[in-house]
Amino acid sequence: MRAARPSFTDLLDWVEGRLVAERADAVTAYVATADAGTTETVQWIRDFVEDARSMPLQQPPTELSERLRDVFVGLHNPELSNDWSDASLLYDTRMGMAAAGVRSLDDDGVHLAFESELGRFVLDATNSGEGMVDVQGLVVVERGEPTGIDLAFLQAGSLRRAARTTADGRFEVRGVPTEVDELWLSSGTTRVRAVLDLQGP
Amino acid sequence: MTDADLLRRCRRRDADAWNTLVGRYERLVYTVALRNGLSAEDAADVTQATFVALVDSLDKLRDEEKLPSWLMTVARRQAWRTRNLSRRTTPLEFAAEGTTDPFADWATMTALHDALATLGGTCRELLLALYFEPDAPSYAEIANRFGRSIGGIGPLRGRCLDKLRVILGDES
Numbered sequence: 001m002r003a004a005r006p007s008f009t010d011l012l013d014w015v016e017g018r019l020v021a022e023r024a025d026a027v028t029a030y031v032a033t034a035d036a037g038t039t040e041t042v043q044w045i046r047d048f049v050e051d052a053r054s055m056p057l058q059q060p061p062t063e064l065s066e067r068l069r070d071v072f073v074g075l076h077n078p079e080l081s082n083d084w085s086d087a088s089l090l091y092d093t094r095m096g097m098a099a100a101g102v103r104s105l106d107d108d109g110v111h112l113a114f115e116s117e118l119g120r121f122v123l124d125a126t127n128s129g130e131g132m133v134d135v136q137g138l139v140v141v142e143r144g145e146p147t148g149i150d151l152a153f154l155q156a157g158s159l160r161r162a163a164r165t166t167a168d169g170r171f172e173v174r175g176v177p178t179e180v181d182e183l184w185l186s187s188g189t190t191r192v193r194a195v196l197d198l199q200g201p
Numbered sequence: 202m203t204d205a206d207l208l209r210r211c212r213r214r215d216a217d218a219w220n221t222l223v224g225r226y227e228r229l230v231y232t233v234a235l236r237n238g239l240s241a242e243d244a245a246d247v248t249q250a251t252f253v254a255l256v257d258s259l260d261k262l263r264d265e266e267k268l269p270s271w272l273m274t275v276a277r278r279q280a281w282r283t284r285n286l287s288r289r290t291t292p293l294e295f296a297a298e299g300t301t302d303p304f305a306d307w308a309t310m311t312a313l314h315d316a317l318a319t320l321g322g323t324c325r326e327l328l329l330a331l332y333f334e335p336d337a338p339s340y341a342e343i344a345n346r347f348g349r350s351i352g353g354i355g356p357l358r359g360r361c362l363d364k365l366r367v368i369l370g371d372e373s
Binding site (some may be wrong): 007008009012013018041044045049051052053055056057058060061062064065067068071072073075076127147148150159161162163164166167168173200 | 211230241246254257310355356366
């Protein structure tokens with residue numbers, strides 16, 4: 001008489017070598033002459049175990065885990081931190097303010113340059129549709145190891161867009177509403193606020 | 202609580218929901234970054250950039266969006282960008298040799314983690330603990346962590362894995 005078909009858990013235990021010898025022998029015998037369904041199940045289990053073991057999940061450092069949790073509140077409410085400063089506008093193409101080494105108005109975009117505690121940063125906003133601009137920029141970090149900087153674009157205090165710079169300070173955010181009126185930059189405990197006007201010239 | 206529930210709460214600025222999402226997926230995102238050949242420091246930066254991208258996309262993500270594969274894809278793109286940046290700034294003699302794809306089967310891995318998210322709850326946590334942790338914890342450790350008897354772990358993981366198989370079958 002043919003033995004009863006092993007359950008899925010039996011087959012899993014068998015694949016993982018967790019069955020007692022007698023039971024393992026019985027399952028081995030069954031699988032050797034098994035129906036297509038059982039063979040398929042055994043193969044699926046083997047594939048799953050192999051796939052799972054091929055990418056073990058690494059635990060991030062505690063400091064990173066804490067930063068990731070802080071990101072949410074930090075982007076939505078950057079002003080909650082007491083330790084922040086205002087960036088000063090160096091150049092705005094619409095106002096014809098001159099500053100050495102800064103490009104001039106050459107299209108319908110807005111080009112801004114700021115000085116801040118984090119370093120100098122520039123920002124280009126070009127029209128990308130009704131009430132929207134694409135923003136590209138660069139933060140020139142003056143001290144410390146290169147690392148990303150979190151950016152929060154706010155409109156009347158509400159987060160509209162968020163991004164993080166690459167390690168060399170570049171950033172690009174498409175489809176930013178022109179009503180955005182503040183940009184916050186955060187790196188570690190340093191936060192900088194810049195008043196923005198992204199309306200075209 | 203499902204990912205869709207958590208995303209809905211995050212849209213209402215619920216920081217506790219955000220913390221739960223981070224706890225659920227920080228290892229996955231960090232691992233994708235590391236496996237793209239980044240240093241621990243760069244992988245941390247990519248992980249943070251990925252979660253910032255999630256904040257940015259909260260209003261755009263649909264409820265039916267598979268969050269694990271979305272996060273994995275964003276992390277992979279960010280890692281590529283970081284690697285390319287590193288290549289531009291690393292002297293040629295120090296640059297790594299040609300890089301191979303660190304994922305044998307990207308589609309399989311994303312589908313697997315999406316299915317685990319659909320499975321959810323204790324089953325997801327149990328399967329992650331048993332099969333995805335680098336140090337392969339014993340049943341005794343797992344039983345202690347989940348507040349269950351050792352004898353109950355084996356049958357439970359069998360039922361959970363069987364459910365996962367059905368989910369993957371339905372989604373493929």
